[in-house]
Amino acid sequence: xxxxxxxxxxxxxxxxxxxxxxxxxxxxxxxxxxxxxxxxxxxxxxxxxxxxxxxxxxxxxxxxxxxxxxxxxxxxxxxxxxxxxxxxxxxxxxxxxxxxxxxxxxxxxxxxxxxxxxxxxxxxxxxxxxxxxxxxxxxxxxxxxxxxxxxxxxxxxxxxxxxxxxxxxxxxxxxxxxxxxxxxxxxxxxxxxxxxxxxxxxxxxxxxxxxxxxxxxxxxxxxxxxxxxxxxxxxxxxxxxxxxxxxxxxxxxxxxxxxxxxxxxxxxxxxxxxxxxxxxxxxxxxxxxxxxxxxxxxxxxxxxxxxxxxxxxxxxxxxxxxxxxxxxxxxxxxxxxxxxxxxxxxxxxxxxxxxxxxxxxxxxxxxxxxxxxxxxxxxxxxxxxxxxxxxxxxxxxxxxxxxxxxxxxxxxxxxxxxxxxxxxxxxxxxxxxxxxxxxxxxxxxxxxxxxxxxxxxxxxxxxxxxxxxxxxxxxxxxxxxxxxxxxx
Amino acid sequence: xxxxxxxxxxxxxxxxxxxxxxxxxxxxxxxxxxxxxxxxxxxxxxxxxxxxxxxxxxxxxxxxxxxxxxxxxxxxxxxxxxxxxxxxxxxxxxxxxxxxxxxxxxxxxxxxxxxxxxxxxxxxxxxxxxxxxxxxxxxxxxxxxxxxxxxxxxxxxxxxxxxxxxxxxxxxxxxxxxxxxxxxxxxxxxxxxxxxxxxxxxxxxxxxxxxxxxxxxxxxxxxxxxxxxxxxxxxxxxxxxxxxxxxxx
Numbered sequence: 001x002x003x004x005x006x007x008x009x010x011x012x013x014x015x016x017x018x019x020x021x022x023x024x025x026x027x028x029x030x031x032x033x034x035x036x037x038x039x040x041x042x043x044x045x046x047x048x049x050x051x052x053x054x055x056x057x058x059x060x061x062x063x064x065x066x067x068x069x070x071x072x073x074x075x076x077x078x079x080x081x082x083x084x085x086x087x088x089x090x091x092x093x094x095x096x097x098x099x100x101x102x103x104x105x106x107x108x109x110x111x112x113x114x115x116x117x118x119x120x121x122x123x124x125x126x127x128x129x130x131x132x133x134x135x136x137x138x139x140x141x142x143x144x145x146x147x148x149x150x151x152x153x154x155x156x157x158x159x160x161x162x163x164x165x166x167x168x169x170x171x172x173x174x175x176x177x178x179x180x181x182x183x184x185x186x187x188x189x190x191x192x193x194x195x196x197x198x199x200x201x202x203x204x205x206x207x208x209x210x211x212x213x214x215x216x217x218x219x220x221x222x223x224x225x226x227x228x229x230x231x232x233x234x235x236x237x238x239x240x241x242x243x244x245x246x247x248x249x250x251x252x253x254x255x256x257x258x259x260x261x262x263x264x265x266x267x268x269x270x271x272x273x274x275x276x277x278x279x280x281x282x283x284x285x286x287x288x289x290x291x292x293x294x295x296x297x298x299x300x301x302x303x304x305x306x307x308x309x310x311x312x313x314x315x316x317x318x319x320x321x322x323x324x325x326x327x328x329x330x331x332x333x334x335x336x337x338x339x340x341x342x343x344x345x346x347x348x349x350x351x352x353x354x355x356x357x358x359x360x361x362x363x364x365x366x367x368x369x370x371x372x373x374x375x376x377x378x379x380x381x382x383x384x385x386x387x388x389x390x391x392x393x394x395x396x397x398x399x400x401x402x403x404x405x406x407x408x409x410x411x412x413x414x415x416x417x418x419x420x421x422x423x424x425x426x427x428x429x430x431x432x433x434x435x436x437x438x439x440x441x442x443x444x445x446x447x448x449x450x451x452x453x454x455x456x457x458x459x460x461x462x463x464x465x466x467x468x469x470x471x472x473x474x475x476x477x478x479x480x481x482x483x484x485x486x487x488x
Numbered sequence: 489x490x491x492x493x494x495x496x497x498x499x500x501x502x503x504x505x506x507x508x509x510x511x512x513x514x515x516x517x518x519x520x521x522x523x524x525x526x527x528x529x530x531x532x533x534x535x536x537x538x539x540x541x542x543x544x545x546x547x548x549x550x551x552x553x554x555x556x557x558x559x560x561x562x563x564x565x566x567x568x569x570x571x572x573x574x575x576x577x578x579x580x581x582x583x584x585x586x587x588x589x590x591x592x593x594x595x596x597x598x599x600x601x602x603x604x605x606x607x608x609x610x611x612x613x614x615x616x617x618x619x620x621x622x623x624x625x626x627x628x629x630x631x632x633x634x635x636x637x638x639x640x641x642x643x644x645x646x647x648x649x650x651x652x653x654x655x656x657x658x659x660x661x662x663x664x665x666x667x668x669x670x671x672x673x674x675x676x677x678x679x680x681x682x683x684x685x686x687x688x689x690x691x692x693x694x695x696x697x698x699x700x701x702x703x704x705x706x707x708x709x710x711x712x713x714x715x716x717x718x719x720x721x722x723x724x725x726x727x728x729x730x731x732x733x734x735x736x737x
Contacts, residue, residue: 440576441578441586441590443572446561446590454586462580
């Protein structure tokens with residue numbers, strides 16, 4: 001999708017006139033001109049017909065962003081990002097874009113879909129084949145409607161965040177930015193300024209969301225793009241399980257991704273958030289891969305609340321991601337289950353932060369890192385116990401598995417305990433797939449790559465078990481696919 | 489079934505097998521006995537195709553085919569099974585998952601239809617019952633936390649499930665009490681048929697009381713030094729290997 005020269009000229013002309021007429025109705029373009037400026041921020045906000053307060057929020061974020069330094073502490077290495085080299089807004093892809101049929105799609109991509117057992121119609125959608133309707137993929141036009149109806153019956157709001165601004169502006173305004181402050185870090189700040197869309201979920205008091213917010217929606221959400229913003233609020237005594245992402249590799253032309261996810265759990269509420277991230281990792285040297293700089297954080301605001309993160313990270317050239325929990329409510333529980341797989345030239349610096357504030361708060365961290373090829377990954381985790389967090393407990397287990405002798409695995413745990421009664425445990429192991437294991441499995445007829453996949457799946461089992469059933473099956477296959485070419 | 493001719497093999501540059509010749513006909517059970525360091529385990533790894541065990545001379549013909557040209561999984565798929573002296577632990581992988589992967593990998597290789605979960609479990613439960621094992625063993629991670637005896641029984645279970653044409657048992661009897669020994673022997677005997685052969689590598693003749701071999705070979709200094717019937721095992725038990733250890737030195 002290329003903006004026509006005409007559009008670019010037009011926008012530049014208008015921008016040059018210092019928004020005398022604003023951007024609201026004049027521009028029909030599909031894409032903002034390249035680069036980032038206050039004008040672009042206004043352009044995005046205008047495109048989305050946003051309320052004044054949100055525009056102000058964005059502008060404030062933009063100004064803060066200009067002054068913020070890049071986070072440099074992560075163990076990842078990449079060239080300086082040229083923020084002016086990106087487009088910060090593009091309208092959802094039109095049906096005419098993309099390949100006409102699967103014949104035009106990269107056979108390697110199709111091969112992966114095949115291995116994951118994704119049905120043909122769904123493959124077409126994932127590959128961006130034009131004119132494939134979501135409803136068609138799911139055989140029945142009524143699937144979407146049925147789901148929506150079911151959610152409405154119990155009062156669950158699940159919609160794009162732009163729609164939520166119309167349906168329940170007060171909720172959005174109250175909670176957006178309340179967990180991840182605007183200027184939390186440079187990437188989150190950029191998101192606050194230019195986010196294009198994302199999901200909004202509200203579960204009313206006492207409601208157990210009747211379905212995993214997943215399957216159908218994973219397709220629907222495909223084009224939410226590079227600056228996604230997600231806000232999930234579980235009101236008192238409610239429960240929701242949210243699945244983000246897709247096991248299938250995504251076609252994506254945007255290199256820089258900076259998403260923000262905020263979760264809020266009130267008294268006795270529980271949020272389970274599962275992610276499978278499989279963005280394009282680039283070629284064998286990491287060229288062309290996605291930079292995934294995500295800020296995910298949940299606040300257990302209420303007593304007895306619980307937030308559980310489960311992530312399977314196999315994609316992207318660079319992953320920078322620390323899904324965290326702020327345990328404010330007494331007796332609240334935070335969990336982080338993670339599998340990170342890096343192969344070829346991938347780099348990942350990922351982990352979590354567990355901030356214990358309330359009394360009797362508990363957190364559990366299980367991290368499984370697998371490095372292959374010449375990849376490098378780091379587990380970075382912070383467990384912080386504040387003076388008031390009486391009887392806080394944490395258990396952390398970090399296991400690293402190395403495949404080959406050119407990859408790296410690093411574990412960087414930070415523990416800050418300001419309460420003498422706190423119990424903090426940390427266990428870490430590093431191992432390799434042994435030649436004995438591979439020979440044993442091969443002697444039983446299992447080919448080498450499948451043998452590696454089996455050992456790795458065993459290594460990750462504790463985390464895979466946390467995933468909802470249907471996701472777990474695909475994720476297991478994904479583990480094998482991600483490691484292809486890592487042996488022999 | 490198996491014809492080994494003038495086999496030379498090295499491990500890490502050191503020649504361990506120095507012209508080993510051995511022929512096993514279909515339906516036969518052979519025992520190889522020998523002192524420590526005689527090359528018994530090397531022979532089993534060479535037959536299974538382990539990396540680092542290099543054939544430098546001679547040949548191994550299995551069912552009319554040169555075995556050395558196949559990788560370990562191909563040999564396994566063609567019916568060569570090695571019961572390990574030290575079975576390996578695979579943490580987090582349930583025994584049943586491992587066995588299903590194994591059976592279906594072999595079936596795929598041979599162009600047969602894979603077994604679905606239900607058919608597979610039915611077959612597997614049948615096998616554990618025949619061998620008098622508990623299903624509990626199927627749920628546990630492969631060999632993790634297994635006692636020595638359980639590990640060996642697990643090898644026999646795998647053998648029963650895969651029904652190999654050529655089973656090689658590498659010191660399967662070491663460290664087993666008499667009950668476990670009987671289970672192992674029953675497992676091997678149950679597979680005996682006119683089409684299947686086995687090669688039992690052992691230090692002691694004790695196992696051979698339960699699995700009666702057609703032929704017994706004495707391996708020392710990388711060569712078969714003597715071949716006889718089952719009575720040879722008893723003779724070795726009485727006299728030890730002293731004669732052979734000195735002979736080629």
